[in-house]
Amino acid sequence: MCETCGCGKPDDFKIHDPHHNHHEHHEHSHEHEGPAHPYTHKHDAHEHYHEHEHDGHKHSHPHDHGHPHDHDHHGHHDNHGHHEKKEIPLNIDILSENNRLAERNRGYFEGKEVLCLNLVSSPGSGKTSILEKTIQALVSKRKIFVIEGDQQTARDADRIERSGAPAIQINTGNGCHLDANMIQQALKKLAVENHSILFIENVGNLVCPAMFDLGEKKRVVVISVTEGDDKPIKYPYMFQSSDLCIINKTDLLPYVDFSVETAKKYAQQLNPKLEFILMSAKTGEGMKEWYDWLEKQL
Amino acid sequence: MHELSLAADVINLVTEEARKNGLSVIQELLIEVGDLSGVEADAFQWALELLTKETILGKAEILLNRSPGTGICKSCEREFEMRNRLDSCPGCGSFPSEIRGGQEFRVISMVGE
Numbered sequence: 001m002c003e004t005c006g007c008g009k010p011d012d013f014k015i016h017d018p019h020h021n022h023h024e025h026h027e028h029s030h031e032h033e034g035p036a037h038p039y040t041h042k043h044d045a046h047e048h049y050h051e052h053e054h055d056g057h058k059h060s061h062p063h064d065h066g067h068p069h070d071h072d073h074h075g076h077h078d079n080h081g082h083h084e085k086k087e088i089p090l091n092i093d094i095l096s097e098n099n100r101l102a103e104r105n106r107g108y109f110e111g112k113e114v115l116c117l118n119l120v121s122s123p124g125s126g127k128t129s130i131l132e133k134t135i136q137a138l139v140s141k142r143k144i145f146v147i148e149g150d151q152q153t154a155r156d157a158d159r160i161e162r163s164g165a166p167a168i169q170i171n172t173g174n175g176c177h178l179d180a181n182m183i184q185q186a187l188k189k190l191a192v193e194n195h196s197i198l199f200i201e202n203v204g205n206l207v208c209p210a211m212f213d214l215g216e217k218k219r220v221v222v223i224s225v226t227e228g229d230d231k232p233i234k235y236p237y238m239f240q241s242s243d244l245c246i247i248n249k250t251d252l253l254p255y256v257d258f259s260v261e262t263a264k265k266y267a268q269q270l271n272p273k274l275e276f277i278l279m280s281a282k283t284g285e286g287m288k289e290w291y292d293w294l295e296k297q298l
Numbered sequence: 299m300h301e302l303s304l305a306a307d308v309i310n311l312v313t314e315e316a317r318k319n320g321l322s323v324i325q326e327l328l329i330e331v332g333d334l335s336g337v338e339a340d341a342f343q344w345a346l347e348l349l350t351k352e353t354i355l356g357k358a359e360i361l362l363n364r365s366p367g368t369g370i371c372k373s374c375e376r377e378f379e380m381r382n383r384l385d386s387c388p389g390c391g392s393f394p395s396e397i398r399g400g401q402e403f404r405v406i407s408m409v410g411e
Contacts, residue, residue, distance in 0.1 A: 085409060086409065088410070090315055090406065092404055094307065094308060094405065208300070210336060236382075237336055237383055240397070272372060
């Protein structure tokens with residue numbers, strides 16, 4: 001389960017052991033890191049862990065009780081049933097636990113000089129194929145590790161392993177996105193080496209993964225030319241939260257009504273800093289540009 | 299996006315905070331749901347009302363404070379309110395070069411006894 005929002009049932013995500021296809025793994029062999037109540041906050045000075053600025057953040061509190069924050073009444077219960085009505089300021093960021101774990105992951109990667117990338121997209125855009133080709137091309141020069149995320153099966157991790165890189169499969173069950181806790185647990189089984197590249201292939205979903213920082217250095221959104229050039233404006237959050245957009249399956253451009261110019265225009269409107277690579281993992285177009293981009297991030 | 303599960307998580311954390319503060323019943327709960335947070339506020343409110351029925355929040359008034367973001371127009375640099383991620387500058391129609399705020403999703407406070 002995503003331990004921030006509870007999608008899926010508790011402890012229901014499964015992390016396969018390496019070389020899973022030689023074993024039956026049905027027990028949930030991962031640990032859940034963190035306190036039973038996953039949030040952090042401080043009661044003073046509205047200090048809390050999140051990345052957003054407060055400028056322009058105007059709102060009014062619709063109630064003003066004028067109740068003193070009177071903690072002297074803490075535990076004051078008498079037999080008359082007179083209970084002091086107390087207003088307790090909480091200021092708890094509901095997603096703070098994921099952000100905290102993501103920063104821990106980020107620190108771990110920085111310490112080991114690992115380039116971590118989070119690949120997001122709809123199902124079927126070609127993420128796994130891009131990774132297979134990338135591994136075949138680069139693995140002699142640079143160690144590559146992959147964390148795969150799908151609701152079910154280890155098929156993608158199998159493909160990655162066959163192409164020559166160690167992979168760990170996370171199955172989310174009913175869950176719709178990977179979160180920082182799942183990544184942290186997977187890293188305990190993957191033994192990522194220093195100076196390597198770690199690709200995280202997220203669950204195919206353009207909605208939910210946008211909200212969940214995994215600790216990556218860069219987020220790469222992949223769309224394919226069969227998906228419609230208005231994709232970016234239909235899923236703005238995902239494009240606003242990504243660093244690179246790969247437009248894949250360009251070999252199919254003659255057969256579909258997809259304007260690369262339109263797709264880029266929509267995406268750039270949402271995120272002026274977004275970089276683009278046109279690619280066909282099948283024919284090899286754009287792969288060199290992709291490898292150069294990877295080298296630049298290292 | 300899984301608002302039911304988010305609501306369950308909020309109930310857990312508020313119940314724990316109530317316990318820590320010696321409250322046995324919550325009368326009001328104030329939550330901020332930023333317009334750009336990715337959380338669907340109506341669905342989240344509905345989910346909270348549904349799930350709080352048998353809890354210490356069962357009679358609580360749940361108030362959702364929605365907060366917009368602020369866009370900085372990339373053409374005229376005007377600051378404008380953004381209630382969704384596709385909002386553009388009301389002056390010149392351009393998109394923002396930067397978005398600030400509007401992404402909060404937090405429990406602000408509770409009132410109880």
